[in-house]
Amino acid sequence: MSPVFPFQFGKWFLLNLASGGAAGATSLCVVYPLDFARTRLGADIGKGPEERQFKGLFDCIFKIAKADGPRGLYQGFGVSVQGIIVYRASYFGCYDTIKGLLPNPKDTPFIVSFAIAQTVTVFSGILSYPFDTVRRRMMMQSGEAERQYKGTIDCFIKIYQHEGIQAFFRGAFSNVLRGTGGALVLVLYDRIKDFFHIDVSSGSSSE
Structure with a gap:
């Protein structure tokens, strides 16, 4: 095997990973407060009407922003960026590389x-x-007076120490089942590109 091929493959693979990760991180900056509110509202619904903290989406955003300021709506943003870079990079990067x-x-x-x-x-x-x-x-701890975790690293450490490594993967199976739709999106995306003869690498379409 030519020594040039591993270098070219590695460069190509890293480019696929980087482009997928950058796209995911950029989109997250815009939608994170909405995702934050959705998560808090989802946990709030399980409580009785008199115990609920929030009346709706905007009430949730307003109360958290009032308690912690705008940065309260971005609680956990750092680890979310890390996670979406890992997910999108492997999601798009590996798929494009394997297909190639x-x-x-x-x-x-x-x-x-x-x-x-x-x-x-x-x-x-x-x-x-x-x-x-x-x-x-x-x-879940944003807007609360008492906080269990000092930051992202502290959260990782405490979950591992008190609950074990399996705690990081609770609910992962349902997430995998939900991901079936994501797999279909990837395939349909490729089919649409082929149908319109779109070459993403060159940013053009052939007539």
Whole structure:
């Protein structure tokens, strides 16, 4: 094997990882307060009407912002960025790389593309799930007077010490099942590109 190939492959793979991670981190900056409110409202619904903290989406955002300031709506943002970079980088990076290694990527049967996408989705979901666990823990203490965790690293350490490594993966199976739709999105995205003859690498479409 030519020594140039491993270098080119590594550069190509890292580029795929970086582009996927950058896209995920950028989108997260915009939607994070809404995701934060959704998580808090989801936990609040399980309580009785008289015990609920929030009346709705905007009430949640207003109360958290009033208690902790605007930065309260970004509680756990750092670990979320780390998690989404890991997820998106492996999600898009691995899929594009594996597809690119096939003899004829554009003629790959649908079932093969879906199998690759599903494998990548499961792998990415499990790999990034500990970050999601810590993200939710950090979100839940925003606006509270007493806080269990001092920061992201402290949260990681305390979960590991008091609950064990398995605590990072609670709910991971349901997340994997939900990821089936994500696998389908990857495959359909490829099919649409092929249908319109779009070459993403060159940013153009062929007539």
